[in-house]
Amino acid sequence: MKLGLLGGTFNPPHLGHLVCAQEACAQLGLDRVAFIPVFQPPHKEVEHDPGVGHRVTLSERAVAGDERFFVSRVEADVPSRSYTVDTLRRLHESSPADELTFIMGGDMAHSLPTWHEPENVMSLATLGVAEREGIRRADIMERLAGLAGADQIRFFEMPRLDISSSAIRRRVADRRPIRYLVPDAVADYIATEGLYR
Numbered sequence: 001m002k003l004g005l006l007g008g009t010f011n012p013p014h015l016g017h018l019v020c021a022q023e024a025c026a027q028l029g030l031d032r033v034a035f036i037p038v039f040q041p042p043h044k045e046v047e048h049d050p051g052v053g054h055r056v057t058l059s060e061r062a063v064a065g066d067e068r069f070f071v072s073r074v075e076a077d078v079p080s081r082s083y084t085v086d087t088l089r090r091l092h093e094s095s096p097a098d099e100l101t102f103i104m105g106g107d108m109a110h111s112l113p114t115w116h117e118p119e120n121v122m123s124l125a126t127l128g129v130a131e132r133e134g135i136r137r138a139d140i141m142e143r144l145a146g147l148a149g150a151d152q153i154r155f156f157e158m159p160r161l162d163i164s165s166s167a168i169r170r171r172v173a174d175r176r177p178i179r180y181l182v183p184d185a186v187a188d189y190i191a192t193e194g195l196y197r
Contacts, residue, residue, distance in 0.1 A: 009037065037056050
C-alpha cells in the first residue's frame, strides 16, 4: 500500500488538515492517509492540551466517513516525546511492504536539517511537501541539498486556507462559532466535552 502519514497535535483537527490529506492523496497517488496524533511533540509543548485521548477522538471524528483516511495510534501510545524517525521505524517493522510518504508543509521541510536523524527520515519515507505561499520549492531544495535523499522529495499543491488550530481554540474560548472551520462531528465533540473553554 502507498501510505501517506500526516502527523501533528491535531488540537483540534480542522479542514486545512483534511484538504492537505486529500491533495496529497490525489496528487501523489497515495492509497490512504494515516492521521497520526502525537503524544507529545519533540520540539514544543502542546498548548491548551485536552489530552491525547481527546485529540485522538477528535481526529477519528474528523476522518469518519472518508475511506481514504484513518487514525493511527503509533505515536499516541508512546507516552513520551516521539521523533519522526522512530515512528517511521515502528511503521516499517509492523508493515514492511508499505511505501511510506511523510506529508509536511513547506515550513517543516525547510526546518528538516535541524530534525533528529533527518537523512534516516528520508531513507524510511518519501517526503510529500505541500507547497504554500511564502516558502518556495527552490528555497526548500537549496536548504536540503546537502542531505542524502533530498532528490526524492515530491511536492504537491495546497490551496491556501488560513485556518489554524490555535485560532480555533481562541474562537471556542471567546464563544465564537467554529462551524465550517472544522467538521461538524469535531465541533459537536468540542461543545459536548467543553474543550478549549
